[in-house]
Amino acid sequence: MRDADLEELLPGLKHCVYEVTSPRSDAQNCIGHAPQANLYFDPGVGGTFIEGHYWPPGIRADDSVAAWIQLFELNQFRECANSDLEEGIEKIAIYAGRDGETSHCARQLSSGRWTSKLNKLQDIQHDSLADLLSPPEYAAVVKFMSRRRRDG
Amino acid sequence: MSATAAEETMVVSNDFQGCICAPTSPWGLPPTLTAQAMVQVTAQVAAPNIIVISIAAPRDTFNELVAKWRRDTDHISSITKTVMHPCYQTIMAMGRPAVPLILEELRDRGGHWFWALRFITQQNPADGCVEFDAARGAWLEWGRRESYIS
Numbered sequence: 001m002r003d004a005d006l007e008e009l010l011p012g013l014k015h016c017v018y019e020v021t022s023p024r025s026d027a028q029n030c031i032g033h034a035p036q037a038n039l040y041f042d043p044g045v046g047g048t049f050i051e052g053h054y055w056p057p058g059i060r061a062d063d064s065v066a067a068w069i070q071l072f073e074l075n076q077f078r079e080c081a082n083s084d085l086e087e088g089i090e091k092i093a094i095y096a097g098r099d100g101e102t103s104h105c106a107r108q109l110s111s112g113r114w115t116s117k118l119n120k121l122q123d124i125q126h127d128s129l130a131d132l133l134s135p136p137e138y139a140a141v142v143k144f145m146s147r148r149r150r151d152g
Numbered sequence: 153m154s155a156t157a158a159e160e161t162m163v164v165s166n167d168f169q170g171c172i173c174a175p176t177s178p179w180g181l182p183p184t185l186t187a188q189a190m191v192q193v194t195a196q197v198a199a200p201n202i203i204v205i206s207i208a209a210p211r212d213t214f215n216e217l218v219a220k221w222r223r224d225t226d227h228i229s230s231i232t233k234t235v236m237h238p239c240y241q242t243i244m245a246m247g248r249p250a251v252p253l254i255l256e257e258l259r260d261r262g263g264h265w266f267w268a269l270r271f272i273t274q275q276n277p278a279d280g281c282v283e284f285d286a287a288r289g290a291w292l293e294w295g296r297r298e299s300y301i302s
Contacts, residue, residue, distance in 0.1 A: 010227065024226075024262075025262075026262045026263065026284050027283065031229065039283065040284050041229075042229070042230070045236075046232070050267050051282070052264065052266050052278065052281060052282070052287030063232065063233075102230075104229060119227050120225075120226040120227070120263075137227065
């Protein structure tokens, strides 16, 4: 199922194969979707926690790539070189905006496709990381991480 | 009654809180919105020397701000960027008159409104909630208890 509003927001979707796989939800963002935790992970505003969100203690509290790496390391992900499909390995890809701050992350399925919770919007499955590139917010994929696959 | 005398005896609703924040992001405000459109101000002569000013948040303006805010930020993870968006800041600047509109929006369509609600009301019924649905439920219960929403 395609979605015209999503395609307007992320024009790369117009020219690729993707499916919407959930209704929109504020309860989980891309970070929660990547390690499969039903939470909206956010470090708060200027060091102030905002209820309705979660950020683990001891993790750098900002939207930097370094902070997200720390967060995913808590879930046994480690930095890796690329997004190539490897048997028994689960990978995630972190997107950043033009400002260098994190904006999104996607998780690789065992089929090689990717699943993305588009933050407050829906989950989608898409063929390629490039499908979502859409400056200024989804400007580039800046980091790959991996761990041993748990979903078989 | 001179203008000076009227100003001295003016009763201004204490409900209006907040500030008008200058947009600093590239998103900007919808072009049809001006500072004058943010709240509706009406004045009534209640007694010979008393003018009562009431301030309401216009629903059309609110809806236009929400639509642009959602369009610009729904796909972004960062709650800092979400709540610092000029449309969200403008809604916060509406102050207490915006509270019933925010709570209706939260009830009917969701949205990350907890920062605005806490700022405007200086209350936090969802204190400590880390799950979105729990925080939403706590604020809606508060809104019903305070008669902002049904």
